[in-house]
Amino acid sequence: MNKKVLITGGAGFIGSHLADELLEKGYEVRVLDNLCEQVHGKNCNRPAFLNPEVELIVGDVRDPKKVKEALKDIDAVYHYAAMVGVGQSMYEIKEYTDVNNVGTAVLLEALSKNPVEKLVVASSMSIYGEGLYKDAEGNIKAGLERKLDQLKRGDWEIYDAKGNVLTPYPTPETKTPSLSSVYALSKYDQERMCLLIGKAYNIPTVALRFFNVFGTRQSLSNPYTGVLAIFASRLLNDNPVLIFEDGNQMRDFVHVSDIAQASRLAMETGAAGEVFNVGSGNAYTINEIAGKLSEILNKEYIVPEISGKYRVGDIRHCFADISKVKTILGYEPKVSLAGGLIELAEWLEGQTAEDKVSEASNELAVRGLTV
Ligand code: UD1
Numbered sequence: 001m002n003k004k005v006l007i008t009g010g011a012g013f014i015g016s017h018l019a020d021e022l023l024e025k026g027y028e029v030r031v032l033d034n035l036c037e038q039v040h041g042k043n044c045n046r047p048a049f050l051n052p053e054v055e056l057i058v059g060d061v062r063d064p065k066k067v068k069e070a071l072k073d074i075d076a077v078y079h080y081a082a083m084v085g086v087g088q089s090m091y092e093i094k095e096y097t098d099v100n101n102v103g104t105a106v107l108l109e110a111l112s113k114n115p116v117e118k119l120v121v122a123s124s125m126s127i128y129g130e131g132l133y134k135d136a137e138g139n140i141k142a143g144l145e146r147k148l149d150q151l152k153r154g155d156w157e158i159y160d161a162k163g164n165v166l167t168p169y170p171t172p173e174t175k176t177p178s179l180s181s182v183y184a185l186s187k188y189d190q191e192r193m194c195l196l197i198g199k200a201y202n203i204p205t206v207a208l209r210f211f212n213v214f215g216t217r218q219s220l221s222n223p224y225t226g227v228l229a230i231f232a233s234r235l236l237n238d239n240p241v242l243i244f245e246d247g248n249q250m251r252d253f254v255h256v257s258d259i260a261q262a263s264r265l266a267m268e269t270g271a272a273g274e275v276f277n278v279g280s281g282n283a284y285t286i287n288e289i290a291g292k293l294s295e296i297l298n299k300e301y302i303v304p305e306i307s308g309k310y311r312v313g314d315i316r317h318c319f320a321d322i323s324k325v326k327t328i329l330g331y332e333p334k335v336s337l338a339g340g341l342i343e344l345a346e347w348l349e350g351q352t353a354e355d356k357v358s359e360a361s362n363e364l365a366v367r368g369l370t371v
Contacts, residue, residue, distance in 0.1 A: 003117075004028040005267070006074045008061050008107065009081030011035060011050050013218045013225075014122070014210075014259055018078060019054050021260035030055040032070040033081065039219045049217050061103035067110045076118040076267050079107055079194065082187070085224030086126060086313045087360075089183035090369050100186035101193075108197040115203045120266045123191040123207040123275065125171075125252070129178030131318030133158055133166035141166055142175055151310040152371055156245045158316055168250055168283070168317035173209070173275050173324055181313030195273060204272035208262060211279030211320050215256030215340060220353035223360030228253070231290055232344070233353035235297050240305040242361060244314065244370070247287035247306055252279035252319035255335035265329040279320025280333045292337070296345045309370040 005022055007015045010031030019029045031054050035044040046056055059066030061081045071077070082100050083089065089096040104121075111119065133141040144158050144166070157165045179185045191207040198205025218229035220236070231241040262278040284292075287304070294300045325331040335343075364370045 002026055002028050003075040004030065004073055005076045005078065006030045006032060006070055007078040007080055008032045010054065010078070011047055011056060012039060012080070013215070014213060014256055015078070015080045016047065016050050016217055017215065017256045018080070018260045018263050019051050021257070021264050023051055023053050025264065029053065030057065030070060030074065032057050032059055032061060032066060034058065034060045038222050038224070041221060062098065062106050064106055064110065067106055071110055071114055074116055077111065077116050077120070078263060079104060079119065079121045079190070082122065082190070084183070086181045086183045087311050087364050087369060088224040089181050089186070090313050091363070091367050093182050096182050096186055101189045104190045104193050108193060111203060112197060112201050115201050117204070118267045119194055119198050119203050119205040120263060121190055121194040121205065121207045123209045124184065124187040125209055125211045125277070125279070125318055125320065126181065126184040127177045127179060127188045127191070127209065128171055128175050128318055129180045129184070130158060130315045131171040132169040132175055134169045135160050135166055136164060140169060143178060145178070146316060148371070154308055156248070156316060168319065170281070170321035171277070171318055172321040173277055180315060183313070191275065199273060206266040206271050207275045208266055208278050209275060210259055211252035211254050211277065213256050213259050214253050214344065216344060216347040220351055221356065223356040227286060228289060228293065228344070230357055231293050232297070232348055233355050234357055235294060235299045235302060236348060236351070236353045237355040238302065239355055239357070240302050241290050242357060243286055243290060243304050243306045244309055244311045246308065247290065247304070248285045249314070250283040250285050250317040250319060252281070252283055253289065253337055254278060254280040254333065255340040257335055258333045261334070262325060262329060262331045265331055269329050271328055274328070276325040276329060277320040277322055278325055278331070279322055280337070281320055281322045282337065283317070283319035284337060292341055296341050297348065307370070311364065312369040312371065
């Protein structure tokens, strides 16, 4: 008989792509998702992109009854339900803690009574805080942070003790976490809680630390979503993209189908009690991302707005060392940034985006969360 897999948050961006990947490989897929308005819009309908073969249970991961129902006859669980905005987490503190931390606790209590063969939890690169850096002599530096007064002066980089700018360096799983937002804290909590309850109840558990995921289906009307979807929403409405700091901060953009690939491998291989980075292994600046997207959408005439402001909770640079996930899970990223952007542009042609970015920026500004 086919294995039956539950994806919490499976009607969303990453979960729905994972559902496609698993269905294609012959698994049965059930999704528990609350179809929350911020992501799915006012009507909270089943999204058209969700594979028709997915069995959808509409419900909240904090609701023990729904979770119990969703776990019936399930062999493996992906816990991908979460609130995902770094900036928003700095003022919706209770909601983020409730959905992410308490939601995980409810799921784990249910799993402790009905263990499954595998649990995979979506963790995040944001738990690292700043990535690793290298000094001029080639020494690796960790645990560095920017000071608020430096950021207020518009001085964005990370320095060594002698005042030299450090060069960012790929970050492996061994880097000590440094939590700089409520979101990051909640992701670390989800990761640790799953790993320790997994160990206690003999549920083989893997945490995947996703880097900056992009691709089709990322909500275009959610102003707290990832930067590429936000930029797409701005450009589709002929508005300039808003860039924090100077736009030279670097991230690792990984295509959602590669995230789906790594997720499937995490279930199919024997790995347990482990954390893995899942990125592309490449780094781009936010300015480069903005430029490439404008070009592909033929919106180069819209000049980006560089705010020169710091979004509280943000880090300067972080990109993945993916050697562990390649070696142990056999993961190999397949979609380049260029290829992924072409696909994204084709999908965007059929989409409308409600641009709520100005309101969201205001929410941060009035609370002093952009400085
Ligand atoms: C993102 C994800 C987070 C995930 C993490 C993993 C979202 C909302 N956040 O966080 O869930 O765990 O990746 O790496 O999907 N920026 C702008 N202008 C904007 C929006 C963002 O300049 O309008 C900048 C930010 O200041 C930041 C960079 O773009 O420097 C990336 O921001 P964002 O897409 O929010 O990603 P992360 O904070 O890295």
